Amino acid sequence: MSAPSQRAAFLALVLEQMGAPYRWGAKGLKPSASALRLFDCSGLVTWCLQEVGGPDWRATHNTDRLWDVCTPVAIEAELLPGDLVLYGRPGTKTADGRPVTREDPNHVMVYVGAGVVVGASGGGSTTLTLADAAAAGARVKTFPRIAYRGDVLGFRRLPFSS
Numbered sequence: 001m002s003a004p005s006q007r008a009a010f011l012a013l014v015l016e017q018m019g020a021p022y023r024w025g026a027k028g029l030k031p032s033a034s035a036l037r038l039f040d041c042s043g044l045v046t047w048c049l050q051e052v053g054g055p056d057w058r059a060t061h062n063t064d065r066l067w068d069v070c071t072p073v074a075i076e077a078e079l080l081p082g083d084l085v086l087y088g089r090p091g092t093k094t095a096d097g098r099p100v101t102r103e104d105p106n107h108v109m110v111y112v113g114a115g116v117v118v119g120a121s122g123g124g125s126t127t128l129t130l131a132d133a134a135a136a137g138a139r140v141k142t143f144p145r146i147a148y149r150g151d152v153l154g155f156r157r158l159p160f161s162s
Contacts, residue, residue, distance in 0.1 A: 002086035
């Protein structure tokens with residue numbers, strides 16, 4: 001599959017997951033034949049990438065690894081649909097004052113264009129059951145602007161086939 005068609009297939013698959021419940025650590029798990037798949041933020045990205053013929057990073061990649069291995073995109077104006085927006089803390093200091101030598105991404109969304117991002121959101125490490133997710137409104141959903149959270153860390157491009 002060419003990079004443009006793989007990118008388009010990835011983005012379409014991400015959008016097909018709209019409404020799927022969030023669950024911390026879920027990487028596309030489908031609890032039953034009639035159930036929706038379950039995702040956390042990095043699980044949505046890695047499952048969709050693998051489904052369109054990309055590397056199978058589900059067992060090895062979270063937001064930190066996506067930040068480290070995907071190609072940086074310098075500025076928001078260079079984003080393409082299917083690129084990643086990562087959120088978190090810049091490398092500064094830990095709570096006890098020790099220096100942090102790297103950025104600390106803790107959330108990832110997929111850019112779809114016109115400033116809109118989509119991803120598994122609203123959960124966190126306390127969202128371990130479907131009841132937790134429902135109570136928190138945690139699911140795959142859209143936000144009308146990249147900075148829906150104030151801690152945009154940067155942008156990355158997935159390794160679509162060339």
